[in-house]
Amino acid sequence: MEPEPIELFPRERKQIAPGAVHVPDWLDAAHQRELLRACREWARPPAGLRTVRTPGGGTMTARQVCLGWHWYPYAYARTVVDGDGSPVKPFPDRLRELGRRAVRDALGEGAGQERPGAPVSPYDTNIAEPAPAYDIALINFYDADARMGMHRDSDEKSDAPVVSLSLGDTCVFRFGNTESRGRPYTDVELRSGDLFVFGGPSRLAYHGVPKVQPGTAPPELGLTGRLNITLRVSGL
Numbered sequence: 001m002e003p004e005p006i007e008l009f010p011r012e013r014k015q016i017a018p019g020a021v022h023v024p025d026w027l028d029a030a031h032q033r034e035l036l037r038a039c040r041e042w043a044r045p046p047a048g049l050r051t052v053r054t055p056g057g058g059t060m061t062a063r064q065v066c067l068g069w070h071w072y073p074y075a076y077a078r079t080v081v082d083g084d085g086s087p088v089k090p091f092p093d094r095l096r097e098l099g100r101r102a103v104r105d106a107l108g109e110g111a112g113q114e115r116p117g118a119p120v121s122p123y124d125t126n127i128a129e130p131a132p133a134y135d136i137a138l139i140n141f142y143d144a145d146a147r148m149g150m151h152r153d154s155d156e157k158s159d160a161p162v163v164s165l166s167l168g169d170t171c172v173f174r175f176g177n178t179e180s181r182g183r184p185y186t187d188v189e190l191r192s193g194d195l196f197v198f199g200g201p202s203r204l205a206y207h208g209v210p211k212v213q214p215g216t217a218p219p220e221l222g223l224t225g226r227l228n229i230t231l232r233v234s235g236l
């Protein structure tokens with residue numbers, strides 16, 4: 001086996017904006033392989049990988065498969081209303097647990113479960129409510145030419161953080177602001193195994209994928225292209 005390439009400067013976890021954190025190499029090689037194997041199963045029909053059509057008549061270049069709830073522009077449904085009509089595949093318990101761990105590791109214990117607007121007083125302990133349960137996965141597959149324009153993830157009713165996991169080719173992930181698709185934004189390189197979580201004041205920030213870098217996936221993973229899995233809480 002080839003030795004792992006050694007970084008001259010190890011990539012550090014970094015807060016990109018308040019509530020938005022990049023954790024490099026969160027999934028080890030074995031977990032990446034396991035998740036990729038599962039994605040290949042989820043991508044099979046019925047309710048498999050599909051091309052998403054937007055109301056304006058365009059198509060998204062990243063192809064998508066959903067678990068738990070079916071997303072289509074711009075709502076959620078229980079069946080593939082804009083595809084083969086099949087019921088959406090169930091959301092697996094192990095992704096629920098993965099989402100919970102990701103938020104804890106990226107944002108800290110209790111993150112995403114504060115009582116909004118709770119008064120701050122020495123008599124109020126702001127007792128946390130049970131952590132919201134992740135119940136949606138959107139899995140996007142990017143070939144070398146695919147991209148994703150700047151958008152907000154705003155069709156969920158819950159303000160729980162979005163958890164993003166990347167597999168395969170490296171991409172440029174552009175993380176912006178809540179006001180507009182333009183600047184200020186930060187370009188972050190997301191590599192295979194990286195975690196990115198955005199919640200709190202960044203939950204509705206615009207973000208997108210301007211570029212995938214073909215041929216940059218770890219060879220031992222066996223994926224040509226890039227997969228991104230976002231875990232979300234529907235609140236539905």
Ligand SMILES: O=C(O)CCC(=O)C(=O)O
Binds near residue numbers: 148153207209228230
């Ligand atoms: O592919 C990514 O890293 C981002 C995906 C995304 O923004 C989405 O699915 O809403």
Ligand SMILES: [Fe+2]
Binds near residue numbers: 151
């Ligand atoms: Fe998004």
